[in-house]
Amino acid sequence: MRISTVNMYEQSIASMNRQQGELLRVGQQIATGRRVVTPSDDPQASAKAVGISQAIGVIEQYSGARATARNSLSQEESVLSSVSDALSAAKTLMLQGINGTLQNADRLSVATELQAVFETVLGQANAADGNGRFFFGGFNDGAPPFFDDGLGNIVYVGDTNERTQRVDNSRLMSVADSGDQVFLRVTPGSGYVAEADSANTGSVVFKGPGVIDPADPGYGANFSVAFVDMAGELGVSINGAPPSLYVDGAAITFGGLSLELRGVPEIGDSIDVGPAETMNTDIFQTLNKALAVLRQPVSTEADRAALNNSLNTVMRELDNSLDNVLTVRASVGGRLNELDIIDSVAASRSLGYQTNLSQLVDLDYNEAVADYSLRQVGLQAAQRSFVDINGMSLFDYLR
Numbered sequence: 001m002r003i004s005t006v007n008m009y010e011q012s013i014a015s016m017n018r019q020q021g022e023l024l025r026v027g028q029q030i031a032t033g034r035r036v037v038t039p040s041d042d043p044q045a046s047a048k049a050v051g052i053s054q055a056i057g058v059i060e061q062y063s064g065a066r067a068t069a070r071n072s073l074s075q076e077e078s079v080l081s082s083v084s085d086a087l088s089a090a091k092t093l094m095l096q097g098i099n100g101t102l103q104n105a106d107r108l109s110v111a112t113e114l115q116a117v118f119e120t121v122l123g124q125a126n127a128a129d130g131n132g133r134f135f136f137g138g139f140n141d142g143a144p145p146f147f148d149d150g151l152g153n154i155v156y157v158g159d160t161n162e163r164t165q166r167v168d169n170s171r172l173m174s175v176a177d178s179g180d181q182v183f184l185r186v187t188p189g190s191g192y193v194a195e196a197d198s199a200n201t202g203s204v205v206f207k208g209p210g211v212i213d214p215a216d217p218g219y220g221a222n223f224s225v226a227f228v229d230m231a232g233e234l235g236v237s238i239n240g241a242p243p244s245l246y247v248d249g250a251a252i253t254f255g256g257l258s259l260e261l262r263g264v265p266e267i268g269d270s271i272d273v274g275p276a277e278t279m280n281t282d283i284f285q286t287l288n289k290a291l292a293v294l295r296q297p298v299s300t301e302a303d304r305a306a307l308n309n310s311l312n313t314v315m316r317e318l319d320n321s322l323d324n325v326l327t328v329r330a331s332v333g334g335r336l337n338e339l340d341i342i343d344s345v346a347a348s349r350s351l352g353y354q355t356n357l358s359q360l361v362d363l364d365y366n367e368a369v370a371d372y373s374l375r376q377v378g379l380q381a382a383q384r385s386f387v388d389i390n391g392m393s394l395f396d397y398l399r
Contacts, residue, residue, distance in 0.1 A: 052353050058169070059350045063343070066167045070339050072175045073332050076135050079127045080182070080329040086120045087322040090287065091315065093117065097294050098311045100304070104297045111294035118287045122146060122154065125183055136179030138162065145179045146284075154284035156184060168342050173335055182328050183283045185276075192257060193281065193320070194225075194273045196309045201302050202227070202266030205312050209257040209273055216256030222274035223255055227265040234267065266305075286317040 096102070097110045126144040128134045137145035137158035145158030156179055163176040192209045204227070213219065226237045227246065235243030238254045251260040259273065293310040297303070 048356075052356055056350060056353050059346050059353070062166070062168050063346060065165055066339050066343060066346075069165045069167050069173055069175045070336060072129060072135075072165075073336050073339075075127075075129055076176060077329060077332045077336070079124050079135060080325055080332065083121055083124050083182075083325050084322060084329065086117050086124070087283075087318055087325065090114060090117045090290070091318050091322070094290060094311050094315050094318065097290070098308060098315075107294045107298075111291050114287065114291055114294065118284070118291065121183075121283060121287065122148075125179055134158075135176050136182055138176075138178040138180070141176075146183070152288060154282075154288075156180060167339060168346070171338075171342065173338070175335075177328055177332070182325060185281055185324075191276055192273060193276050194259060194271055194316070195313050197270045197272065198306060198310055200265070200269040200309045201305045202264055202269045203305055203308050204261060204263040204265035204269060204271070206262065206271060207260040208251075209259045211256060212253065212258050213256035218255030219257070220275060221255055222272070223257075225252070225254075225259065225261075225271040225273060227267055227269045229267050234265065236261070281317075281320070283321045286314055286321060289317075290314040 093110050093114050097107055097114075102110070125136055125146045126134060127136075133141045134143070134145055135141075137143070138161040140158045141163070143157070146154050146156055149155050158179050160178050160180045162174040162178055162181075164172050165175045167173045191211070194206055194209050196204065196206075211219075224239055226240075228235050228237050228243050230243050230245060234246040236246045236252055237243040238252070244252070246261070246265070248264075249260070249262050251258050253259075257273065259271075289310065293307055293314075296307070298307055
């Protein structure tokens, strides 16, 4: 078989181009740090790498969502902390106001301080984040959720919905609590609220009510605890039933509840007991009630009894309000802790994906450098062969 000069020339050029192409491919791998630069380098690995990259992208998107949720919850926790401090200050002022040595002017000074606490709580209830969204408005977060109607009443114009955000593939998290839940639906642990009648003339305090038997047929109903004359003795009647003798410091039971009574009530005094949703659970109404009674002059023993009864009721309502705010705050803290856990799990998952992706497409530099050197030698050999072959001619023998 005869091999023409053109054929040898084309084969030499093809060999050099092939060697140069391989050298450039390895050089590109070294420059990018990737074994698979184009899908043609390893189609199967490229297909797997696309799926893994998409999974990593989803994790990064949820990471951004968690950062947003964490920022919102952290700000809400800070606001709730301020509300807790304000309610604690209000309780301290109630203790001052109930002091029997205070004069009317002194109680007006206490009322002035309590008014400042009231404004603080209202301001925090209308707190907004850095984007102008109000924390406690529910879905109606474009305007302050609470406003004064001009008659001294604070009206809630938000809704009862909670803003949520998906922070992981399987977790939809609440990132803001509604103002209704924080400030208006103050529910004690028993689910029941007791309140002394503002017209009481005696001095009675109570502890509870506590639940002792939720299966009791009367549980869930409203009750009126009345102090009545019992043949010259002070008796206690529940919803008009035959009375029992009043014992200072003893607990009475009714409807699956227990209520401990102390003090010196007068005949005709009463205490209303009912499910929380049927009684006052509004923080602002509680504070307004305290302001009104502190500003009311006290000139008779009946006035003082009304003052004491009202402030004792306010104290219990403030206790319930503070417990409710602390419960919501604990819930916010729990969600922040959950975000940390989800972050940790997501980081581990992302690391696993990154490892798999690295195994698929990343370059082994030691192998690549050795291969690059080998390709250089191959290219140089092909170039030398071309020079040698190109210099061969039969005319060299015709001398």
